[in-house]
Structures are given as C-alpha cells and as structure tokens.
Amino acid sequence: MNRNRKVKILATLGPASSEEAMIQKLHEAGADLFRINMSHASHDLMRTLIQRIRSVESRCGRPIGILADLQGPKLRVGKFADTKVELKPGQTFTLDNNDAPGDATRVYLPHPEILEAVKPGDRLLIDDGKLALRAVKCDGKSIVTTVVSGTKISDKKGVSLPDTLLGVGALTEKDRIDLDAVLATNDVDWVALSFVQRPDDLAEVRKIARGRVGIMSKIEKPQALERIDEIIELSDALMVARGDLGVEMPLESVPGIQKQLIRACRRAGKPVVVATQMLESMISAPVPTRAEVSDVSIAVFEGADAIMLSAESASGDYPVEAVSMMASVASTVERDVNYPGIIYAQRAQPEATGADAISLAARQIAETLKLSAVVCYTSSGTTGLRASRERPQVPIIALSPIIQTARRLSVVWGLHCVVTNDASDLGDMVDRACRIVVSEGFGKPGDRIIISAGFPLGTPGATNMLRIAYIGSDGLSGI
Numbered sequence: 001m002n003r004n005r006k007v008k009i010l011a012t013l014g015p016a017s018s019e020e021a022m023i024q025k026l027h028e029a030g031a032d033l034f035r036i037n038m039s040h041a042s043h044d045l046m047r048t049l050i051q052r053i054r055s056v057e058s059r060c061g062r063p064i065g066i067l068a069d070l071q072g073p074k075l076r077v078g079k080f081a082d083t084k085v086e087l088k089p090g091q092t093f094t095l096d097n098n099d100a101p102g103d104a105t106r107v108y109l110p111h112p113e114i115l116e117a118v119k120p121g122d123r124l125l126i127d128d129g130k131l132a133l134r135a136v137k138c139d140g141k142s143i144v145t146t147v148v149s150g151t152k153i154s155d156k157k158g159v160s161l162p163d164t165l166l167g168v169g170a171l172t173e174k175d176r177i178d179l180d181a182v183l184a185t186n187d188v189d190w191v192a193l194s195f196v197q198r199p200d201d202l203a204e205v206r207k208i209a210r211g212r213v214g215i216m217s218k219i220e221k222p223q224a225l226e227r228i229d230e231i232i233e234l235s236d237a238l239m240v241a242r243g244d245l246g247v248e249m250p251l252e253s254v255p256g257i258q259k260q261l262i263r264a265c266r267r268a269g270k271p272v273v274v275a276t277q278m279l280e281s282m283i284s285a286p287v288p289t290r291a292e293v294s295d296v297s298i299a300v301f302e303g304a305d306a307i308m309l310s311a312e313s314a315s316g317d318y319p320v321e322a323v324s325m326m327a328s329v330a331s332t333v334e335r336d337v338n339y340p341g342i343i344y345a346q347r348a349q350p351e352a353t354g355a356d357a358i359s360l361a362a363r364q365i366a367e368t369l370k371l372s373a374v375v376c377y378t379s380s381g382t383t384g385l386r387a388s389r390e391r392p393q394v395p396i397i398a399l400s401p402i403i404q405t406a407r408r409l410s411v412v413w414g415l416h417c418v419v420t421n422d423a424s425d426l427g428d429m430v431d432r433a434c435r436i437v438v439s440e441g442f443g444k445p446g447d448r449i450i451i452s453a454g455f456p457l458g459t460p461g462a463t464n465m466l467r468i469a470y471i472g473s474d475g476l477s478g479i
Contacts, residue, residue, distance in 0.1 A: 002441040006391075006414040007299075007330045008032040008306040010067065010273060011323055013049055014040065014314025020052040025320050026313060027056055030327030033065030033189070033410045035308065039074075043181040050187050063403060063417045065189045065410035067216065068182045070175040072194025073168065075159040077126065078108030084154030087147050093133060095124070096142035107153065109143070113168045114161065116140050125160040126153055129247045162248035165223050170194060170201040179205065183212055189408045192216040192239055197223040199230040206234070214408050216273070219261060220244035228261070232268050237411065239308070243276035255298075262302045267348040269389040271412050274299040275308035279325060283316035293329055300333040301342050303391060305413040343391045355386060355463040362452045362466055363390035369450075371468070372443035373397050375433040377423065377453040381405045383463045387452065388412045395442045399433065416440065429453060430469045430478035438475040445473045 011031035017023065023034070034053055036046050050066060057064040081101040087093060095109040102108060109115060115138075118124070124133040124145060131150030135143050170193055171179070182188045193205055196217045205215055214236035217224075220243070224231055232238060240261050246254050258274060265272035278296050279288045299307050307330065312322040333339060350356035366374050375397045378384040384398040384405075391413065398415045400406045406417035418436055423429035433451045437443040451467045469478035 002416070003030070003032070003327075005030070005327060005331045006334055007304060008411055008413065009323060009326055009330070010035055010275075010306050010308040010411065011319075012037055012308070012310050012312075012314040014311070016315050016317070017313050017319045018045070018049060018052075020055055022319065023049075023052050024056045024059070026323050027060060027062075027064065029320050029323040031313070031323050032306070033067060033407075035067045035069055035192075036188075037069050037314065038175075038178045038182075039069070039071040043178070046181065047185060050185055054187065063406035063410055063419060065407045066187065067190040067192055067411075068178070068188045068213075069192040069218075070178055070194055071172070072170055072175065072218075073166075073172050075111055075114060075161070076156045077153070077159060078102060078110055079155040080107065080153075084152055086152055087131070088151065089147050089149055091147050092136070092144060093147055093153075094142055094144050095133075109159070111159075113166050114159065114164070115143060117164050117166050118143050118161065119164070122161065122163040123148075125162065125247060126150070127157040129160065131157075160244065160247050162222055165197060169204060170196050171204050176208070179208055183209065186212070188213055189404065190214045190216050190237065190411065192218050194218050194241075195221055195244070196231060197221050198227055199234050202231070202234045220248070222249055225257065228264060232264055232270055235270060237271040237273065237305075238265050239273040239275050240304075241275055246276075258299070259302055262299075262304050263346060263348075265305075266303060266346065266389065266391075269348075269385050271305040271385075271388075273306040273308055273411065274304045276310060278307060278309065279312050279322050282312045282318050282322040282325065286318050286321055288322075288325060293325075296326060296329045297333045300330050301339065303343055303346055303413065305388070306411050340393055347391060348389065350390075355383070358452055358463050358466060359383070359386040359390050362387065362450050363392040365466070365468065366392055366394045366450050369448065369468070370394075371450050372447040372471075373437050373449045375399060375437060375449055375451045376463075377429065377433075377451075378409075379405065379422075381409050383452065383454070384409050384415050384417075385412060386463070388414050397433070397437060397440065397442060399436065416442070423453075426467075430467060431476070434469060434471040434478035435476050438471060443471055445471050445475045447471050449478075 012035040085104045094106040099108045122135045132148040133145035137144040191213045216237040217235040218239045218241040220241035313319040350360045373395045376383045376387045387396050396414045398417045401422045406419050409415050454463045455465045
C-alpha cells in the first residue's frame with residue numbers, strides 16, 4: 001500500500017473503532033499506526049485489539065505500529081456532600097487531607113504529594129482550568145487558596161499544577177501493572193509516558209522496558225519544557241500533548257511551543273507526534289472546521305513526523321471520515337508549492353559522523369539527479385531515522401529484516417517500510433532494492449535509485465556506503 005504521503009497518521013482505537021473490520025477501514029483510509037489508551041482499555045481489551053491489528057496487518061501486507069499510552073498520574077479532588085458547590089472569586093477555599101465530603105469552604109484532596117509540594121503563590125487549576133485557585137497558606141496537610149476565577153467545583157474534578165514540581169515520578173502503580181501487561185504481549189512497538197516532568201521520569205520505564213519498546217515522552221507539563229533537551233535525549237520519540245499543555249500553559253503560547261518541540265526533535269533525529277483536538281468537531285460532524293484544517297496543515301508544514309486523532313477515531317460518529325480527512329489535508333499540504341521550501345529551511349545540520357554524512361549525501365544526490373527513491377537497509381532503525389531526518393523530496397524506502405523495526409519506524413516521517421531478508425552480497429543488495437522499489441510502486445525500469453547500507457552487510461549502525469543503481473528492464477534487477 002503506497003501512501004504517497006510523508007507525514008504519518010496515528011489513530012486512537014476505542015468504542016467506535018475496536019472491531020477488526022473498522023480497524024481495517026481506518027488503515028485503508030490512511031492510519032499508519034494505532035494508539036491504545038490504557039486509561040480506558042483493560043488488559044483483555046488491549047490484547048484483543050493487538051490481535052485484531054495484527055490480523056489486519058497480515059491481510060494488508062504492511063507493517064503497522066502499535067502505541068500503548070499509559071495513563072500517568074490522575075490528580076482529582078474528592079466528593080462533595082451535594083455533588084457540587086458554587087464559589088465566588090476572592091473567597092477562601094481549602095484543599096486538605098480530611099476525607100469528609102466537601103462543602104463551599106473545603107474539599108478532600110487525596111494526594112499527599114500535592115499537599116506537600118504546593119507553595120504559597122502556586123496556581124491550582126480545577127476541571128481543565130475552569131476554576132483557578134492560588135495558594136495562600138500551605139502546611140503539608142492543607143492548602144488554603146483564594147479563588148481567582150470560576151464559580152463552581154464538583155465531584156472528582158481534575159487538578160492541574162502549572163507552577164509545582166511534584167516529587168513523585170510519572171509512572172504510577174497502575175502504569176507499572178499496565179506496562180508489564182504491554183511488555184508481556186511482546187507485540188507493542190511504542191509506550192507513551194504521560195506527564196513527564198524531568199529526565200529522571202524516564203529512568204524507571206527504561207529500566208523495565210529494556211529496549212523492548214520505544215519510549216515516547218508526552219510533553220504536557222511546563223516543567224518538562226525547562227529540561228526539554230535532556231528529555232529528548234533520553235526519549236525515543238516525543239508527543240506534543242496539546243490538551244493538558246494548553247491547560248497548564250497560556251493557550252496563546254502552545255503554537256510556539258509546538259514549533260519549538262518539532263524543531264528540537266528534528267535536530268535530534270527523534271520522531272515527534274502532534275496530538276489533541278486536531279479535528280475535534282468531527283467527533284459529531286462529518287466535516288471539520290476551517291480552523292481545524294489549518295491546524296493540521298501547520299503541523300504538516302512544520303515537518304512533524306505524525307499527527308494524531310484521539311476521540312475523533314476512538315468514540316466519534318465519523319472515525320473513517322476523520323482519518324480520510326486528515327490524510328487528504330496532509331497529502332494536499334505536501335503537494336503545495338511552498339512545502340519543499342519550508343521543509344528545506346528547517347533542516348538541521350548533520351552530526352559529525354560518517355553515517356550522518358552518508359545520509360546527507362544520499363539526500364543531496366537523490367534531489368540533484370532527480371532519482372526515484374532513496375533506499376536504506378536498516379536493522380536497528382537508526383539508518384531509517386537518519387534518512388528521514390534529512391526530509392528528502394523523494395520517497396524513502398526502509399528495508400529491514402526485522403518486523404519489529406519496521407513496525408516501530410511506522411511513526412517516522414517519509415519512511416515506507418518493507419520487511420525483507422538481509423542482502424547476501426552487493427549484487428543481491430542492488431537487485432533486491434530495485435525489485436522492491438518497482439513492486440511497491442515507487443519506480444519503473446530505467447529509473448535510478450540511490451541505496452545506503454552498511455558494509456559488512458547486516459552490521460547494525462554501520463551505514464558507510466552509497467550506491468546509485470539503474471532499475472533493469474525486467475524490473476527485477478539493478479545495474
């Protein structure tokens with residue numbers, strides 16, 4: 001299945017899209033990988049969804065990635081005697097460790113880590129910022145606040161802490177149990193870690209995972225931005241989780257942060273996903289708003305590796321239409337006359353390594369000679385990531401003998417992944433590349449391609465060779 005599209009689409013599965021027939025429709029409409037939200041999926045459902053995705057993968061013959069999104073810490077207030085209370089700006093309101101039902105003066109906060117970490121002056125945002133409080137007095141057992149804005153609070157509403165660095169890690173006990181279940185399947189490619197605040201948050205999940213899955217850090221806390229370079233270095237990929245980020249940061253700052261994170265990931269050669277509310281109105285409408293189309297197009301113009309659908313595909317009324325629309329917008333943007341210039345202007349300088357220099361040269365030669373494709377042999381996925389980092393205008397075919405590598409690379413910009421045996425010698429390497437380019441619809445007899453590989457063949461991380469080849473007249477060999 002030749003997408004003819006560089007940016008990838010990540011679709012969330014849910015009640016509207018859990019059946020195998022619907023998963024296949026979403027894949028055919030343009031979904032390159034699927035997200036299982038562990039906030040809502042039981043372990044049995046997760047295993048069922050994985051089996052259904054793999055069944056679709058087998059029928060379609062294309063590697064499909066799977067992302068398990070861990071819930072992370074969910075901070076909520078307790079319950080009220082009357083389920084909700086009315087408040088007034090300027091009044092005093094207390095959050096404490098008393099589990100008695102709340103009233104108009106106080107409510108239970110079942111999170112001692114918050115009671116201990118909040119300092120006078122810190123903000124507490126309730127219910128996605130609909131109620132804003134500011135701490136006045138803190139003693140480790142209660143937080144006396146002043147109501148800044150908003151007029152009501154009700155049972156179990158979420159708490160956001162934009163000014164507070166919590167002492168607990170991003171991995172909760174539920175997350176540890178979920179992560180063990182995910183790893184036990186041996187069939188999930190990415191794990192997303194929610195509410196990352198510091199590089200240390202990645203240590204525990206890395207220790208548990210031991211390289212069996214890629215680690216995607218979700219950036220949704222302002223504290224993460226303060227140490228973003230370290231977080232990127234320790235992550236395999238990033239997700240710009242704009243929902244919670246837009247609660248804890250001024251809304252008007254989120255587009256700039258999105259651009260900053262995309263560029264930082266491109267410099268580092270790490271995949272980056274832009275997520276949340278991209279086609280939100282398509283949860284209940286068959287077409288998006290013009291603003292949503294512009295939002296998707298901006299992420300594509302900026303060179304994001306992937307764009308994500310959440311409730312649109314998980315629980316919306318038009319999941320297939322949402323994926324089709326996202327694919328259509330992305331394809332149209334990539335054909336725009338301004339797109340190559342914008343992508344070129346954002347290219348990062350290569351690292352001073354032989355492999356990076358080879359990837360740069362492959363892109364320059366392919367564009368100068370107007371070749372049909374860049375073909376890279378990659379075992380670990382590193383060569384594929386380097387080829388994508390260059391953002392060439394020609395297609396990139398990533399050939400790997402390892403199905404797990406091909407699946408993990410399904411989130412990476414521009415990579416068309418094919419699972420194939422390692423080449424036995426240089427002649428086989430050229431013939432195999434030419435044959436696959438033709439069979440996958442990226443070239444025809446007489447076209448030229450460029451091949452990057454490591455020699456000796458099959459050596460991971462040893463990209464050190466370029467070869468320009470003509471596709472033979474039989475379409476099965478190279479010259």
